[in-house]
Amino acid sequence: MKKIFLLGYMGSGKSTIGPLLAAKLSYKFLDFDAYIEKMEGKSISKIFKDEGEIYFRKAENNYLKQLISSSEDGPEVIALGGGTPCYSQNMDYLKTAMTTTVYLNSSYKELTKRLWINKQARPLLNSLESYEALEEYVRKHLFERSYYYNQADIVVKAQDETPEQLASKIIKTLF
Template identity: 35%
Template sequence: MTIYLCGFMGCGKSTVGKLFAQKTDLKFTDLDDYIEETEKMSIPEIFASKGEEYFREKEAKAVKDLSAENSVVACGGGTIINDNSARIARENGTVFFLDIPFEVCYDRIKDDPHRPLVANNTKDQLHEIFDKRHDIYLKNASVRVDADRTPELICDEIIRISDK
């Protein structure tokens, strides 16, 4: 079984994913890191040289490739808004949406130059993107988790739910 963590940038996917992997002895993969390794480029470089569509294709392929493993995968903020990636993830595991208020995410990401969407958008524009994606995350996820609390509590809830 593969656990996919989805949500907006800064919601805690990587932090919770690493903790979940430690507590369950599963392999942890950050999807963006995986893509950077396979493409031999950073995410901003991929966006700049090959475009978002190319990146989304590689992202969907990575979701499929990683579904063969029993692991926990921290998806990129846009992964599960792609219906194809979401379908592959749901068919091969459980998709947990880490739902958290925009202001919390924004405080965590606002100074990160490695996030193309942050670098190329204002706070208001990011909030619009957040609002548009929220319903899509809800639609494409298997389970919604309140992520406005400590990583330990979030992780424990996911473990409890995934054990059922």
């Protein structure tokens, strides 16, 4: 198993669980959003603002293809952006490549709770002024994206466990 891709909605724990999982497996860890920011030389929110979402999704697709086809990186755990599997046939690329995909499945209620605490750090959520508006936003987007997320090789319920417990749970499922 060379590359393990973590998928899930924002707040599902991909960037928290990814490094733990990578360390337990002695793999490298890569946060895909940070990778895109490095390659583009600006933040994701600045890319959206300056270039627009269509540009971002095309760049995201190109960088994902590069990561999938790159064999020199060795084994990696890669935490994808929440929308990555849902655009530009990215999920099809992930499914046909020699990769393993893991969906961190959290309820909209749990995601809303996590995102409300850290709302200011997420530009897409800044305009949502109430907890109820955030919950509706998460519920709608999670419903739209669940079709893609549920195509993952492994679906892990990410609710009450600690990040360490979830990383161990994923490893048990992998092997």
